Amino acid sequence: MDLALIIALDVVNGAASLVLLCLGLAIIFGMMRVINLAHGEFVMLGAYATVISANAGLNIWIAMLVVAPVFVGVVGIVIERCLIRFLYGRLVDTMLATWGLSLLIVGLVTTLYGNTIKGVPTPLGGFSVGAYKSSYYTLFLAAVALIMLALVYVVMRRTRFGLVARATMQNPGMAATLGVNPSRIYMMSFGIGSAITGLAGGLLAPVSGVVPTMGAAYVAKAFITVVGGGSAILAGTASSSALFGLINQLGSYFTTPVFGEVILFISAIILIRILPQGISERFFKGSL
């Protein structure tokens, strides 16, 4: 029983990490059809922002929850203005440019901070479930993931920016005719997507090995999850994160970590084959 509870926690943890990792990508991809191959590096930048500011003496919570998203959000806006905005509608070029960007960011961070950096310890302690132990941080991650989902929902549904953004997503030409500046909306969305990704990096910093190349481990999985979720940013990301988190964690537990990965990939292929437009097109049509 205790074991079942611990495994359930693992699943929640896996799904929550995926939600955090994918939400920003889903916004950027779903909104602008930009395939951001530098997504993993945005995660890395968030982690570095957290680690560096925490090592400089800043409170770890502020470093994770404020510095990381703000910094990466600003970086995202700068990148959007200097690079991405020239490439809208050119899927292929954005891939090339963001791949170059990912190399550039890795190279830059390595040049500035070297190949390794002193990490930050995990805040919060552990707790016991019977004979088993887990950490409060796992629960905290899950809570933040839920809050982020709720926040994005509220912004998209309840604010004027959300309304305009959704309109621009559906039909940028029409939105422009009605006096909206799509370029501005794109910039904002890219910034928000980057900020959420930076937050994910900040939150992962205390529980992962922070190195300049850490982003590479995330980009493929994040893509598969976002595409598997389909075009609805929230419902899609949430459902596919939950599904893949479940499959990966259970697979890793009951077989081996290697098969856990392979099972995840195979199920992603089957999922896309059965639901060629992603989960949300089939089950959550018309939702966010």
Place this chain on the structure above:
Amino acid sequence: MRLPRRSVLKATLSASAALASPAIFTGRAFGANEPILVGSLHDQSGPIAASGVPMVDSLILAIEEVNAAGGLLGRPLKLVHYDTQSNIQMYSQYAQQLALKDKVAVVHGGITSASREAVRPTFDRFKVLYFYNTLYEGGVCDRNTFCTGTTPAQTVEKLVPYAMKKAGKKAYIIAADYNYGQITAKWMTKYAKDNGGEIVSVDFFPLDVTNFGPTISKIQAAKPDLLLSALVGGNHTSFYRQWTSAGMKAQIPIASTTFGLVNEPSTLDEKESDGVLGSYGYFEELTTPASTSYVKKLKAKFPDIPYISELAAATYEGFYLWVAGVKAANSIDRDKVVAALEGGISYDGPSGKVVLDHATHHAIRNAYLAVAKDKKWSVLETYEQQKPLDTAGVCDLIKKPTDNQQYVIKI
């Protein structure tokens, strides 16, 4: 310009030698001031750069020292280094470049076993002497290659019984899912059983796994006394952090053959790294005069160097072994240098005395056992002059000098 008599003499000698045998030295000018080229293949960018950078730094220092002392055979040394970018294809490409275009006298390099296996055939084919200075799983048997790092029989054999004596007989193994991890896991299993222990389970992880939640639960369910780790790389560092945050650090001790090879004790928090046991051929914290002077020189030259591990020390020693071989052979000709190196050449390096073993072309060297404490290693045990017994069981280049393969050692 005044030239020292010696080098003038040598130059004249070599010039006449060149005249006497014009067919041999047609390709390249050959003279006293023509530098001897030393090839280097190490990753300076990408995920493996953290290991590669200190190795090159060490090599640069060693070459400067030799040059400051008047060079080798009266000729200066020059480093030809290529950044292999953590990419196996680049290893093959630059290996060809070093062998065919630069025509270097020796190559030091290769970090992962995969990179070594990619370049080894190239150096065999084009007859370029090759030094592999990284600790690895053992078994390479090749007369053209010298492996100066430690192998499992030198370190794992010490680590496992020591850890078991401290913690208990029931061990759980976690390792990176590639050759090094898998073979090291087998050695761990063997040494655990030899010492009356028991392995509860062995888990392998692809190098890009970052979430260890399920594994930590699994380990808790198995309730081992001891955790043996051969996890590799930045992503796997996550394990130690998640392990600590789950509150397991105080419950089950860890012994590792890979932890701290880059600079994990100083990048992780004390409470994540304290108490982890490790065993290598060198630790920066060694207090012998040779070690402290090496550390001082390297840190003075490269203040950014994060930690000087066995990787850097073995590269330094491997280079000096080659220098000793060249001096003994009085030539940079590959066959002569190999023959000289096989004659029991030794070098007193930062880690102590290092001797090249003729039969295996591996190093007989000291091994150390240490525990991580306050972001540093505290060396507990010294094991003098450990032989590469694992490779010795399968490889005998005295009897069979033409042998050329990496054996999978039956354990």
Place this chain on the structure above:
Amino acid sequence: MIHVPVRTWMSVVLLAAAIAVLIAIPDFVETFTLMQFTLFSAMAVLALSLGFIWGYGGILSFGQTAFFGLGGYAYAVSVLNLGESTEAIAIAIALPAVFAAFLGYFVFYGRISDVYLGVITLTVTLILFNVVNATAGDEYRIGNAALGGFNGMPSVPTFNLPGNPSIVLDPTQGWYATGGALIVVYVLLRLLLRSRFGRVAIAVRENETRASLLGYDPRLIKLGVFVIGGAIAGLGGALYVNWGAFVSPTIFALSLSAEIIIWVTVGGLGTLIGPVVGCFLIQYLDSQIGTQQTFNSNLALGAILIVFVLLLPQGLIPTIRTIASRLVRLRPASGNATESAAKQPVGAAR
């Protein structure tokens, strides 16, 4: 398309020039440069495979390395078992083609398109990487060939004269084989594009619905293009293994998949010569960057790519063509429908 005689004539001249270069190069460069060209040509075959299926079939495969890697491993395993390279090369072409047929059937008959296709091919590559990576240890062997896990298979026998395993090709002959294969693949693809199948494939890329209304089955056509691409990539894999006498799972790596896309984009999508040029250029750049110590290699390469996208958005070859036609004003704009319409085969703009 009506054949413009001038173009045909020019193609023949260019082909003759290419063959002349192929034959003459060993006399002018040293062995190392020749081996580097051999490598670049092997990779260029891979680039051609993607340039073909993406530029002319509209199929953006993120996992062309799956076929490349399968080809490489198929060659290595069969040559170690057969002791002879000719059949091994045939197997290295056939196996990826069969695999492409299965995967293509699964994908195209499931009406999966666009970015979903990219993700599926990417995922397949990741699976292959993980699986092959886990094959360290003696129990994983096929006949005489131990798969070797992450360390890969070293000392794979290289090409020999057909029918005579004792005569192994030297670097010059290896260059002839590889460079020759590149030219042959290029010419075959050119001819294929002029055939009925090629024109229908382009029609499908341009407008799937219209093509199917005209009575063609887009799924079948795409499958055909995909299988041909897989076979070519497999050949590239065999050539690659022949170059390095070595194969390891990094052949399936994500970074190589991305790099092929870069070659094609840099050279110019929707051309055949573009991917070849892009491949040579970027490979050369990669190897030059590693020899300098001033900048971090990633930093330098990343900066170059970004500048490239901003300055030459169409890719090298189309840009050169545009400039050339502006300067000369000889070539009528209509003769070049393939190139001009092919900038964005994957519906990116919505």
